[in-house]
Amino acid sequence: MQSEIEFCDEGAILSAKEPLGDGLAHLTFQAPRIAKAARPGQFVMLYPLSEARSCDPLLGRPMAIAGASGGAVEICLSLAGRGTEIIHSLPIGVSCRMRGPLGSGFSAPQGKIMLVGGGIGVAPLVFVSAFYGPSAPSMRFVMGVPHRGWESFVNWVGRRVQALHVWSDDGSIGEKGSAVDAACALYSGEEIWTCGPVAMLRSLVRRISCARIYASLERRMACGYGGCHGCVVPTANGPKRVCRDGPVFDAEEVCWDEL
Numbered sequence: 689m690q691s692e693i694e695f696c697d698e699g700a701i702l703s704a705k706e707p708l709g710d711g712l713a714h715l716t717f718q719a720p721r722i723a724k725a726a727r728p729g730q731f732v733m734l735y736p737l738s739e740a741r742s743c744d745p746l747l748g749r750p751m752a753i754a755g756a757s758g759g760a761v762e763i764c765l766s767l768a769g770r771g772t773e774i775i776h777s778l779p780i781g782v783s784c785r786m787r788g789p790l791g792s793g794f795s796a797p798q799g800k801i802m803l804v805g806g807g808i809g810v811a812p813l814v815f816v817s818a819f820y821g822p823s824a825p826s827m828r829f830v831m832g833v834p835h836r837g838w839e840s841f842v843n844w845v846g847r848r849v850q851a852l853h854v855w856s857d858d859g860s861i862g863e864k865g866s867a868v869d870a871a872c873a874l875y876s877g878e879e880i881w882t883c884g885p886v887a888m889l890r891s892l893v894r895r896i897s898c899a900r901i902y903a904s905l906e907r908r909m910a911c912g913y914g915g916c917h918g919c920v921v922p923t924a925n926g927p928k929r930v931c932r933d934g935p936v937f938d939a940e941e942v943c944w945d946e947l
């Protein structure tokens with residue numbers, strides 16, 4: 689999918705921060721150029737600097753675009769290590785470098801779609817739902833979370849999407865089971881668009897092998913725009929860069945056993 693600009697670097701001002709429990713947060717940045725061009729499934733690289741004028745950490749951190757409207761880019765953050773901790777602790781009003789929108793996302797839906805998100809992989813699908821949902825009323829949204837500690841995140845998603853089905857690993861919120869269990873139980877022949885950990889995606893592809901599936905993959909990234917080849921995945925058509933050729937891939941193309 690083409691966006692209006694290929695990508696740009698923009699000083700993004702953090703304008704709102706909403707903690708969502710269990711190391712999760714929803715952050716809103718004012719970044720009008722990126723927001724205007726962003727399409728569902730694309731991502732940004734955020735460059736969190738530990739101190740003003742420092743270059744540490746050197747590399748940006750890829751974050752899916754969870755929403756883009758009115759000049760604002762939204763992300764949902766899950767704490768993983770130092771980079772995400774710095775982003776999480778940024779004060780309101782700070783400006784940090786944002787590169788985007790990056791990658792090729794989900795194309796406009798042609799028929800019925802089931803969105804299947806696992807954990808923080810739900811974030812890009814929220815943007816899909818907001819962007820395409822009004823013209824695709826039959827779009828269903830399935831999210832899998834570990835446990836009730838994710839309730840604030842579930843509520844945040846619930847305020848934004850229609851026809852939400854919540855499942856949790858321990859059954860403490862929604863139905864009991866994983867996102868893949870949920871997808872298997874609810875599947876009725878539609879196309880599946882999904883994002884989550886590789887193990888989840890692999891399992892989904894195996895268990896609903898008859899479905900047309902588009903999967904958004906995650907890889908560690910350095911440049912985010914195709915220059916370093918640090919994020920390649922094996923596919924039936926040779927190695928492909930997640931940041932540039934993806935992150936959204938036709939699941940049939942991906943060599944899941946080699947990931």
Ligand SMILES: Cc1cc2nc3c(=O)[nH]c(=O)nc-3n(C[C@H](O)[C@H](O)[C@H](O)COP(=O)(O)OP(=O)(O)OC[C@H]3O[C@@H](n4cnc5c(N)ncnc54)[C@H](O)[C@@H]3O)c2cc1C
Pocket residue numbers: 731748749750751752753763764765766767768769770771772773808811812905906907908909935
């Ligand atoms: C296209 C894309 C979209 C993403 N969207 C989001 C998002 O919306 N919200 C979010 O919270 N995170 C998202 N991630 C993952 C996020 O980029 C990583 O968690 C983050 O870069 C880790 O940085 P860190 O310095 O905190 O952790 P590090 O200290 O670098 O690593 C901590 C742990 O996280 C693992 N890790 C690091 N980078 C990645 C990665 N890219 N993918 C998977 N595991 C990783 C490491 O192996 C290690 O176990 C996305 C990744 C990609 C590639």
Ligand code: FES
Pocket residue numbers: 908909910911912913914915916917918919920929930931932
């Ligand atoms: S991160 Fe550099 S090519 Fe993908």
